[in-house]
Amino acid sequence: MREAGTSEGFDASRRAFLLKGAAVGGALVIGVGTGHGAAADAGVARDGGAGITQWVVVEPDDTVTVRIARSELGQGSFTGLAQLVCEELECDWRNVRAEYADVNEHMRRDCLWGSMVTGGSRSIRESQEMLRKAGAAARQMLVAAAAARWGVPPVECGASQGVITHAASGRTLTFGAVAAEAARREIPGQVALKGPKDWRLIGSPVPRFDIPDKTTGRQIYAADVRLPGLLHASIVQVPVFGGRLKSADVSAVSGTRGVRKVVVGDDFVAVVADNWWRANRAVRALPVEWDAGEHAAVTSDAIRARLRTGLDAADVPVARRDGEAEAVLASAPMVLEAEYHAPYLAHATLEPQTATALWQDGHLQVWVGTQNGEASIRAAAEEAGLPLERVNVHKLHAGGGFGRRGAHQDYTRQAVRLAMELPGTPVRLQWSREEDIRHDRYRPVESVRLRGALDEAGNWIAWQVRQAEQSILASVRPAAVRGGIDPVGVRAFADNPYDVPNFTNTYAMHDSHVPPGFWRAVAHTHNPYFRECFIDELCRLAGRDPVEFRRPLLAKSPKDLAVLEAAAKAVGWNDAAPEGVHRGIAVADAYGSFTAAAVELSVREERIVDVRRVVVALDCGHVVNPDAVIAQVEGGVAWALGMAMHEEITIRAGHVEQSNFTDYPVLRMHEMTARVEALLVPSGGFWGGVGEPPLAAVPAALCNALFAATGRRVRSLPLKRHGFSFA
């Protein structure tokens, strides 16, 4: 889910004017040097609470609210990011709450909260230092305020559990008692941070803040926004990407019960009604004629055939070259060649794309589940033709993200478009599931050809990888494409950890009209599958054990080797598997973390796969919330198993053939019978991602186990295409 989304581009020249007009709820606004943005006036207060740095609000009753810049998608960022701040703040965790930082204020004040981008498993790893410093700065300000009241030097005072103590005199004050004074103090320019051995909150499995409301139906998602006078909208977009609307017979539905407005766009029709079912029924009944455009004949087979030309093309860019792979392959005693392929995939967040917008009194407000607050507000402002200061985005916890709700804000734009046509009326646009599947930004297709060479002793001495794929960045952030290479697309190959003297990675980009996007783990959904299965093939050719074969090749990548060894040990790799049980193993590093997976499975009737056990070893450096990390491993395993078995988007006559969970099945309860063992092996000293890495090695471990069980090497996904199903 890595994506564009730094905060450059905001017009800083407007800032002076904007700050004057900044109406902040409370009164106590002070400055802070932590984080980004305007250093002199950064504290953000709230009614009744003192803003101590822009991150922390302390109320007189000692309630601490931590501002969260990233989004809660179910991965636990609301809690984990607050843990980082509070580790240094030394407050009482029982008094802590979290809330989203205001998007409009963030933009007006030069990205006051750093970045709101929630993708690429980066929330913790990219903001941990800033947040720990913010907590430390706020604590110092509170301590200094207490010390000033007592007339003692701050160094004689300490803070713990939300209480400041002057040891010599035994006097104490709570954070709440001095919050207002603390907020008026100078922000310390420098703060000292605790070392890992002193951490108490970091590493603690505290319950997530967002969970209680998610069990009672009280959690408000974008789909659940209810405002006075709210209307509901459903949309139908041109089925063939790039097509246009030719005509729509609006009169056919305009008298229908509850229908308030029909909006006809260049490539969509939308109906706004007093009830979503009425809107959806009307929009589906509306007679439309599309101009499918130039892509009306494109099929998946045609796209794959073009990728094949990429596999054969001469003169394609080189992403990495070590030694002389070609020459070594030409004369090696043992050479293996294999082609692999992976299809388009849809995100299928369980909450379909949804946004609510209200255009009133010259201001636009949007309520949306987003992975990228900056992208949402920019898209809304651009669609409305408004300056950013007249727009605000209210972030809501998203019903799944997985990369769909980041850089791509198509649904936000559409909701804004509808709201602008109905001034004063909030409009809630919810895509039908059918639109959601047919108008996604898809995990792109890729074909690869791998060639590997072994010497007489079975040592791996050379390999070549030719990738032919559709690039995400060429579509989403073209400036990031370098010399014809998508740097995200070559991950797991160009940066592979294996110490093989001769290696060439070439890359042929073949774009299509199907819009590509970041999908949970992005290139690490398929590249490690190709790589680790191919290595398993090499092991078979060499007659070597897959763990023993990799060991010397990973000697220079000790963290990769360590997780591989950990997974092997946990699964009992060196001992015989139980009767009828077969094993596969794979390793991958992704998003700053290191992971290996071992799978145990049985196969009945040569096609019914019973996955018994999935071990995932994960080294993410420091673990902030171990229970949340384990949940990400469990979810990642389910995600990977479903992807490998079921998921495939196909194109016919230029459009996506699938439309709902019937023809785009995802993993179900009865298929998740495996014991999932999350083996956290944090080695410390770094902060790796967690939302995506745990799934990276699973598909390869699964397919390697499948080979062990059946002798069938599956070189394309999904497995259902090869006749397999889960038990």
Added chain:
Amino acid sequence: MLEMTVNGRPVALDVEPEMPLLWVLRDELGLTGSKYGCGIGVCGACTVHVDGAAVRACVLPASEVAGRSVTTIEALAADDLHPIQKAWIALQVPQCGYCQSGMIMSVAALLASTPQPSDDQIDEALGNICRCGTYVRVRRAIHALAAESKK
């Protein structure tokens, strides 16, 4: 006028008889705890109880609910929290949470009829989709509830 009982309260509605119960609940009555995920009875996000049985509200016409009693996630607990909700919190089951209203309503119906379900019975009863993949914890929480009820 269509009459039914929703969460213990009688309601009278002027809606099309074919309007699915889900939209009666969400858009006419403002009960947004039940979710739309697929609209075709496949994902279970919309699961509610009608006369105590778990049903997919997105494909159940309002006319078929006339005179019957509907319970949604908002009224699952008689007071503070239902034991299932407590177990869900204790085992930290939800991720994004969007499926969980329906998941919990399905589990409530299952445990009401089968207090100690086997894994097969769980699989049978829970066709609910969780895109976040919380299945492992859902199963664990059901077994924990079953063990609790044995005591």
